[in-house]
Amino acid sequence: MRSAEIIAVGTELLLGQIVNSNAAFLSKELAECGVYVYYHTVVGDNPERLQQIIEIAESRSDILIFTGGLGPTEDDITKQILAKYLSKEIVYDDIHLQKIEAYFATRNDTMSENNKRQAEIIEGSTVLMNDFGFAAGMVFQQKAHTYMLLPGPPSEMQPMFVQYAKPVLLRQNDAENLILESKVLRFFGIGESKLADDLKDLIATQTNPTIATYAGENEVTIRMTASANSREEALRLIAETEEEIIKRDGAYIYGTGEVTLVDLVIQQLMDADMTISAAESLTAGLFQAELAGTTGVSKIFKGGVVTYSNEMKQTLLHVSSETIENKGVVSQACAMEMADNVRSICHTDIGISFTGVAGPESLEGHPVGTVWIGLSIVGKPTLAYRYVFQRDRNYNRRRAVKEGFALIKAFLDEKTNKTSK
Amino acid sequence: MRSAEIIAVGTELLLGQIVNSNAAFLSKELAECGVYVYYHTVVGDNPERLQQIIEIAESRSDILIFTGGLGPTEDDITKQILAKYLSKEIVYDDIHLQKIEAYFATRNDTMSENNKRQAEIIEGSTVLMNDFGFAAGMVFQQKAHTYMLLPGPPSEMQPMFVQYAKPVLLRQNDAENLILESKVLRFFGIGESKLADDLKDLIATQTNPTIATYAGENEVTIRMTASANSREEALRLIAETEEEIIKRDGAYIYGTGEVTLVDLVIQQLMDADMTISAAESLTAGLFQAELAGTTGVSKIFKGGVVTYSNEMKQTLLHVSSETIENKGVVSQACAMEMADNVRSICHTDIGISFTGVAGPESLEGHPVGTVWIGLSIVGKPTLAYRYVFQRDRNYNRRRAVKEGFALIKAFLDEKTNKTSK
Structure with a gap:
C-alpha cells in the first residue's frame, strides 16, 4: 500500500x-x-x-x-x-x-x-x-x-x-486491482476504552480488514476497511470481523453507517406516526433543541416546557406541591408527573422528562450527576429511570439527553418487534 | 525570539x-x-x-x-x-x-x-x-x-x-529581560474577514505588539501581545494598538479577557436582580439550554416554553389565533405576544421570544433565515427585531440565540448607563 x-x-x-x-x-x-x-x-x-x-x-x-x-x-x-x-x-x-x-x-x-x-x-x-x-x-x-x-x-x-x-x-x-470496502458500526452505552479492551486481540492483530475506533460524545464508532481483489472477497472479510465484534459487544450497536442516534429516533417516530413533547429541568431545552436540529421534525415534534425552577414545575407543568415537598424534584415521582403532564398538556403520544442534579452543587441530598428520566407513552404504564453520571455539569446534561434518545429508541425497537411478530 | x-x-x-x-x-x-x-x-x-x-x-x-x-x-x-x-x-x-x-x-x-x-x-x-x-x-x-x-x-x-x-x-x-503582556478584545456583530480588513494595515505591519484574530462561532476575538523590557512599556504598546482598534471597530467590542457574551449577560442580570424566561420556536430550547450551561443561573433563570408547532404557541403560550391567522407566526406581532406572554406566565422581569424560518424550506412566504426576536421587559414597551441570516438551518438557529443575548446586553448596558447618570 x-x-x-x-x-x-x-x-x-x-x-x-x-x-x-x-x-x-x-x-x-x-x-x-x-x-x-x-x-x-x-x-x-x-x-x-x-x-x-x-x-x-x-x-x-x-x-x-x-x-x-x-x-x-x-x-x-x-x-x-x-x-x-x-x-x-x-x-x-x-x-x-x-x-x-x-x-x-x-x-x-x-x-x-x-x-x-x-x-x-x-x-x-x-x-x-x-x-x-x-x-x-x-x-x-x-x-x-x-x-x-x-x-x-x-x-x-x-x-x-x-x-x-x-x-x-x-x-x-x-x-493494482485492489478493491476497498468499508463499514461503520455505531455503539451507544459503552466507552471507547472498554470497547477497545473487549476487541484488544482483534485490534492488535488487524491487517485486513483494518479496525479503527472513533469516540464521539457518548458514542463510539468502529470503521472496518477491507481490501481484496474482488468486492465479494472484501465484503466477506468485513462480515467475518463484524460477526466477531457483534458476538462480543453487539448489544451496544444501535446502527450502521452515517446515521446518528437522533436521526434514527426521528425516523422511527415518523414511521410509527407518533408525536413527542418534552419537559426539561436540568437539560433546560437541550433535548428539544437537538430534536429540532433535523429538518422535517415538525411532523413528530410539537414543543414542550423548560421548568428550571421548582415554581415553573408547578406553574407550567402542574406538578403537585405534594410531590415536590414530599419526594423532591430529583425523584421518580417528579419525573413521572413531568412526563405525564407534558404529554397531556401538549396532546402528544410520548412525553419525556428530565430532572436531576447537573452540578456543581448537590441537590436535595442527591449527588451531582443524579438524573431521573421519565417516559410517558400513550397506552403504556409511565416509567422513570435513574442515572448517576458523576462528571461535570455540561457533560451530565448532554449525557442525559443521549440517554433520553436511547430510551425512546428502546421502546420503539420493542414496539416494532412486537408488531412484526 | x-x-x-x-x-x-x-x-x-x-x-x-x-x-x-x-x-x-x-x-x-x-x-x-x-x-x-x-x-x-x-x-x-x-x-x-x-x-x-x-x-x-x-x-x-x-x-x-x-x-x-x-x-x-x-x-x-x-x-x-x-x-x-x-x-x-x-x-x-x-x-x-x-x-x-x-x-x-x-x-x-x-x-x-x-x-x-x-x-x-x-x-x-x-x-x-x-x-x-x-x-x-x-x-x-x-x-x-x-x-x-x-x-x-x-x-x-x-x-x-x-x-x-x-x-x-x-x-x-x-x-533575556523580556517582559510579555497580552490583552484580548472580544467582538460581536462583525465577521472575522471584515475585522481583518478594517485592521489590514495594522496586521500587515505588526511586530510589537503582535495582533492575532480568532474566529469563534459568531464571535471574533483579537489578542494583542507586546514584549518589552518593562511591564509599563509592554502595557503602553498594547494600549496604543488598542486605541487604534477601538477607533475603527470599537462599536463591536463587547468585552475583554476570557468572558463570553452569555457570561456577561448572566452577570448583568444578577447585578440588576432581574429574572428571565424564554419562548422559543425555531431555536427550540437552544437559548435556554445555553443560559443553563452556567452554574448559579437559577437565581435569574426560571424556565420557559418551546412552541415548535403553531398549536403549541396557542396551547402553551396563549398566542391569539387572530395573530397566527392574520399576521402569521413569522411576524413582529407573534414575536411580541410570545415575549409578553412567556414573561407573564413565568412571572419574570424579562421575556424573550424567538420565531422564524430555520430552513431549509421557506415559511409563510418568508425566506429561510428570517427571524423575529421579541423582548418584553417590565415597565418598558415591548419590541421585536427582525433578522435575515441566510445560512443553513443550524447556523440560523445558533445565530438567533447569540443575537438574543446581544439584545439583552444592549438593554442592560443602557439601563446601567442611565442609572449611573
Whole structure:
C-alpha cells in the first residue's frame, strides 16, 4: 500500500487561530482509499520553509497532499512554490476562470489579477472542481510521486475531496486491482476504552480488514476497511470481523453507517406516526433543541416546557406541591408527573422528562450527576429511570439527553418487534 | 525570539481518530510566551520515524515540544526514543511513582511494571506535575535546545502547560529581560474577514505588539501581545494598538479577557436582580439550554416554553389565533405576544421570544433565515427585531440565540448607563 503525507500550509494554523481538522478528515478518508498516512505537517506561508518541507516529504512519502495556500492573496504560495520546485509552468484553468469572471460580472465589480490567481493550476494537472469556492484543486503525477493540492476551508476541501479527489486515488487502486470496502458500526452505552479492551486481540492483530475506533460524545464508532481483489472477497472479510465484534459487544450497536442516534429516533417516530413533547429541568431545552436540529421534525415534534425552577414545575407543568415537598424534584415521582403532564398538556403520544442534579452543587441530598428520566407513552404504564453520571455539569446534561434518545429508541425497537411478530 | 516545533506522537492522529487540537492550544500559548512556532508535526508510534523527526526538528527549531506517547503501554515511546537519541538515562520521579502506587493500593489492585512507566522521566529533567493523570511531564535543556514532553490528553496537557510548563518558558524570557503582556478584545456583530480588513494595515505591519484574530462561532476575538523590557512599556504598546482598534471597530467590542457574551449577560442580570424566561420556536430550547450551561443561573433563570408547532404557541403560550391567522407566526406581532406572554406566565422581569424560518424550506412566504426576536421587559414597551441570516438551518438557529443575548446586553448596558447618570 502507498503512503501519504498531509501538508497544511498556513500561518494561521501556527498561531493557533484554527485547528488542523483537515488532517484528521483526510486521514480517515485516506484509510478508506487504502493509503497509509505516516506524517502530518503544518508550515507557515513562508517560501523557504515550504520548499524544505516538500523536499523532506518526497524523501519519505509516495503521495503529498497539500491543504491551504490556494487563495487570492500574495500569502497564498502553495502552487507557486511547488511549481517552481518541480520546474513546472502555471496555467489557467478555463472553467474556474470563467466562474470567477462571471461572479465579478454579476456584481458589476472589477476582477483584479489577484482574483484570477485562484484559477491557476500547475501544468499537466487533473483539475479538481471547487463547487463551493473559487480556488481550483489539482492532482498530478511526477515520477514516483502523486501531488494533490486542496483548498484550506473545510467547507470547500471536504466536498472537493470526496467528489473529485477520492475517485482519483481509488482509480490508482484499480490499476493494482485492489478493491476497498468499508463499514461503520455505531455503539451507544459503552466507552471507547472498554470497547477497545473487549476487541484488544482483534485490534492488535488487524491487517485486513483494518479496525479503527472513533469516540464521539457518548458514542463510539468502529470503521472496518477491507481490501481484496474482488468486492465479494472484501465484503466477506468485513462480515467475518463484524460477526466477531457483534458476538462480543453487539448489544451496544444501535446502527450502521452515517446515521446518528437522533436521526434514527426521528425516523422511527415518523414511521410509527407518533408525536413527542418534552419537559426539561436540568437539560433546560437541550433535548428539544437537538430534536429540532433535523429538518422535517415538525411532523413528530410539537414543543414542550423548560421548568428550571421548582415554581415553573408547578406553574407550567402542574406538578403537585405534594410531590415536590414530599419526594423532591430529583425523584421518580417528579419525573413521572413531568412526563405525564407534558404529554397531556401538549396532546402528544410520548412525553419525556428530565430532572436531576447537573452540578456543581448537590441537590436535595442527591449527588451531582443524579438524573431521573421519565417516559410517558400513550397506552403504556409511565416509567422513570435513574442515572448517576458523576462528571461535570455540561457533560451530565448532554449525557442525559443521549440517554433520553436511547430510551425512546428502546421502546420503539420493542414496539416494532412486537408488531412484526 | 526563540522558535518552537510542536511534535504530536500517536498513530490515532494519523488515522484521523482524533484531531490535533493540542497543537492549536500550545501555539496560542507559546505566542504569549514570546516563542515563534514554525512547524507542527504529527508522527505515529514508530521508533525509526520518531527519531528522524527529532533529528529534523533539532536542525530547525530551538524548542521541541512533544505531546503524547507518555502512557503506560508499549506503544508509548516518546521519552524512551528521545532518551536513547540523546544518550540519557531514564529514572523514576518519586512523586508520580507514589501517586500511582497509592492509586493501586486504594483499589486493592496490583500495579504492573507498565503502570510504573508513567512515573519515568529523563534524567536531569524538571518534572512537570500532572494534576489530572499519572503521566509525568518534563522539560530539560541540552546544549542549544529545550526539550519539553507533555501528555496527549488535553484534559491533562492543558492544565500542566498553563500551571507548570509556561512559567519555565517565561523564566527563560526573564533571563533575556523580556517582559510579555497580552490583552484580548472580544467582538460581536462583525465577521472575522471584515475585522481583518478594517485592521489590514495594522496586521500587515505588526511586530510589537503582535495582533492575532480568532474566529469563534459568531464571535471574533483579537489578542494583542507586546514584549518589552518593562511591564509599563509592554502595557503602553498594547494600549496604543488598542486605541487604534477601538477607533475603527470599537462599536463591536463587547468585552475583554476570557468572558463570553452569555457570561456577561448572566452577570448583568444578577447585578440588576432581574429574572428571565424564554419562548422559543425555531431555536427550540437552544437559548435556554445555553443560559443553563452556567452554574448559579437559577437565581435569574426560571424556565420557559418551546412552541415548535403553531398549536403549541396557542396551547402553551396563549398566542391569539387572530395573530397566527392574520399576521402569521413569522411576524413582529407573534414575536411580541410570545415575549409578553412567556414573561407573564413565568412571572419574570424579562421575556424573550424567538420565531422564524430555520430552513431549509421557506415559511409563510418568508425566506429561510428570517427571524423575529421579541423582548418584553417590565415597565418598558415591548419590541421585536427582525433578522435575515441566510445560512443553513443550524447556523440560523445558533445565530438567533447569540443575537438574543446581544439584545439583552444592549438593554442592560443602557439601563446601567442611565442609572449611573
